[in-house]
Amino acid sequence: MKLKTTLLASVIAIAPMAALAADLTIGFSQIGSESGWRAAETTVTKQEAQKRGIDLKFADAQQKQENQIKAIRSFIAQGVDAILIAPVVATGWDEVLEEAKDAEIPVVLLDRTVDADESLYLTAVTSDLVHEGKVAGEWLVAEMAGADCRIVELQGTTGSSPAIDRKSGFEQGISGHDNLEIVRSQTGDFTRAQGKVVMESFLKAEGGETICALYAHNDDMAVGAIQAIKEAGLKPGEDIKIVAIDAVPDAHKAIADGEMNATIELTPNMAGPALDALEAYLADGTVPDKWIQTESKLFTAADDNMAIFNEKKDLGY
Amino acid sequence: MTSQTVGPRPSIMRRILPQLVILIVALALNVAVFPEFFQIDFRNGRLFGNLIDVLNRGAPVALLCIGMTLVIATKGIDLSVGAVMAIAGAVAASVVVEGHGWGMALLAALAAGGLCGLWNGFLVAVLRIQPIVATLVLMVAGRGIAQLVTEGKILTFDNAGLIHLGAGTVAGLPTPILIWLALGALVTCVVRKTALGMLIEAIGINERSSRLAGINSRVLLVCVYLVSGLCAALAGVIVAADIKGADANNAGLWLELDAILAVVIGGNSLLGGRFSIVASLIGALIIQSINSVILLSGLPPEFNLVIKALLILGILVIQSPRIGTYIYMLKASGPQPQPDAPPIRSTKEETAR
Incomplete structure (x- = not known):
């Protein structure tokens, strides 16, 4: 009984708030807090909404699709102006997306796409995983400038789409350059601990001095590998060039310390481009492309990594 | 069965011989894929080589299996140790991040692990919940608790003392190796130089009759889960x-x-009873040797789990009682000896209580 009263009271309390808020109200259904990157995405989305004076209704689905569908239905019932979804899985969205379409509420997908008809959502804002790998490969090609280089690769979790795409992207990036050769490739499960363990075995199996570069599918594995390289008495960043993907704060710190050479950003700011597209669409009906690719920005020692580290460290990574 | 409980103890060498043979085979596999496997250099103030890696990387599982052996000997199981590791690591990291010393961090982590162990022991020994269910609670919830402690991010630290426990060396040997060797020796001594080990085995074989014989099984059960929690905490600190x-x-x-x-590879029965910590530790080294073969082989990672599964399947088949009897019969090649009757343990008595 008491619970019901509280619920009722909170509904009554929320209703006028929505009416009072700024001209745009947008619902955001987030997957949950599965990783540091995800937490940063949530923080940045809230910041972006605040910057634009948008009233953001946030729903954490705790990694469950049914929670996301419930949240979307409640957003529709509340009559929001638009909905952002970071879909936890690819399938099973048709029905709820059609409900949103019937209510004439535009839906933007963040970070991941869904297996549904394209007409059911306005646009999808995602990074291009293959492109990220390619940027890493091209950076190494330029860095080596024709010199011979034996590369070891730390893959992500076997069979996961980031691992597959970042691997093939890197191979595209270095293709046609015979001086570059991937000599060992093994999974480090995207974790620091496994990155360190696998790097240790690379250093012994190949002989640390013959390895010239490390490509890791994410920064965490690179950070683990840096420790393994140091323990083997080599200088990470100098003896072995290190390039990885994600641009988490610790990677910026490692670059600032000279222990890592480059990282490619998987930006947590998916909401910025999404909200830009939505604002344009709601203002004058500009229909954006079905896919908005976020920038895969390359960070090297040339950037002020300490400043970026300080900026990023409070985002929740 | 009877030969297990009465009569003179068979020598330790005879008990661990099968495990040693398997370990040697696993190491030989390593040499086959990487001929310089046994080469050890002294580099950057530490011993550097694949064999050292096997001992070092095997440390978490070795520490866990010390506690796990005792728990399994009481016919229990502790599924929560992985989550307890995460909790202990999170606690240790948050203590040093707040500016305390590494000793304080280690104590706090051990206290957290001990508390988890006591909780498991309470559920199993006092509330009589089946061990697999009781420890499942913490296995699921523990990672959540650890995330609450770290606030969902990787909590990094810089404390030299704490880092030394996981990545440092003592006289060139990585610290984790010394920790698991010391703890293994300590626990083995405590349970084998006193009657404690026998009492634990008695609980595993028949808890009711051991209680009737005057063993305080409740306290002992809580203690083994406590030890398992402490071992997990130590492993968690090392990993962090x-x-x-x-x-x-x-x-x-x-x-x-x-x-x-x-x-299990150490030849201990999941049905409880006789146990050997030394054999379990060799089991941990066998697993790590297999991991090492996979890493050194240079095969694509898609094969990792298949190779591991095949090798472990092979080990378990060789160890299975049927195959053991078959080999024995082949060797004897005389009149066929009667195969050992499978141990029959009635659980009806206990439920009837």
Whole structure:
């Protein structure tokens, strides 16, 4: 009984708030807090909404699709102006997306796409995983400038789409350059601990001095590998060039310390481009492309990594 | 069965011989894929070589299987050790991040692990919940607790003392190796130089009759889960110290299964009773040697789990009682000896209580 009263009271309390808020109200259904990157995405989305004076209704689905569908239905019932979804899985969205379409509420997908008809959502804002790998490969090609280089690769979790795409992207990036050769490739499960363990075995199996570069599918594995390289008495960043993907704060710190050479950003700011597209669409009906690719920005020692580290460290990574 | 409980103890060498043979075969496999496997250099103030890696990387599972062996000897199981590792690592990291020393961090982590162990022991010994269910609670909830402690991120630290526990060396030997060797020796001594080991075995074989014989089984059960929690805490601190950060999502993930596997490869029965910590520790080294073969082979990672599964299947088949009897019969090649009757343990008595 008491619970019901509280619920009722909170509904009554929320209703006028929505009416009072700024001209745009947008619902955001987030997957949950599965990783540091995800937490940063949530923080940045809230910041972006605040910057634009948008009233953001946030729903954490705790990694469950049914929670996301419930949240979307409640957003529709509340009559929001638009909905952002970071879909936890690819399938099973048709029905709820059609409900949103019937209510004439535009839906933007963040970070991941869904297996549904394209007409059911306005646009999808995602990074291009293959492109990220390619940027890493091209950076190494330029860095080596024709010199011979034996590369070891730390893959992500076997069979996961980031691992597959970042691997093939890197191979595209270095293709046609015979001086570059991937000599060992093994999974480090995207974790620091496994990155360190696998790097240790690379250093012994190949002989640390013959390895010239490390490509890791994410920064965490690179950070683990840096420790393994140091323990083997080599200088990470100098003896072995290190390039990885994600641009988490610790990677910026490692670059600032000279222990890592480059990282490619998987930006947590998916909401910025999404909200830009939505604002344009709601203002004058500009229909954006079905896919908005976020920038895969390359960070090297040339950037002020300490400043970026300080900026990023409070985002929740 | 009867030969297990009465009569003179068979020598330790005879008990661990099968495990030693398997370990030698696993190491030989390593040499086959990487001829310089046994080469050890002295580099950067530490011993540097694949064999050292096997001993060092095997440390978490070795530590876990010390506690796990005792728990399994009481016919129990502890599924929560991986999650307890995550909690202990998170606690240790948050203590040093707040500016306390590494000793304080280690104590806090051990206290957290001990508390988890006491909780498991309470559920099993006092509330009489089946061990697999009782420890499942903490296995599921523990990672959440660890995430609450780290606030969902990888909590990194810089404390030299704490890092030394995971990544440092003593006289050139990585610290984790010394820790698991010392703890293994200590626990083995305590349970074998006193009657404690026998009492634990008695509980595993028949808890009711051991209670009737005057063993305080409740306290002993709580104690074995406590030891398991403490071992897990130590493993968690080592894993966190190794990467200079507490990763609540991944620290100790699935290691409970490796620990149980190590105990089983060590020839200990999941039905409780006779146990050997030394054999379990060799089991842990066998698992790590297999991991090492996979890494050194240079095969694509898609093969990792298949290779591991095949090798472990092979080990378990060789150890199975049927095959053992068959080999024995082949060797004897005389009149066929009667195969040992499978141990029949009635659980009806206990439920009837």
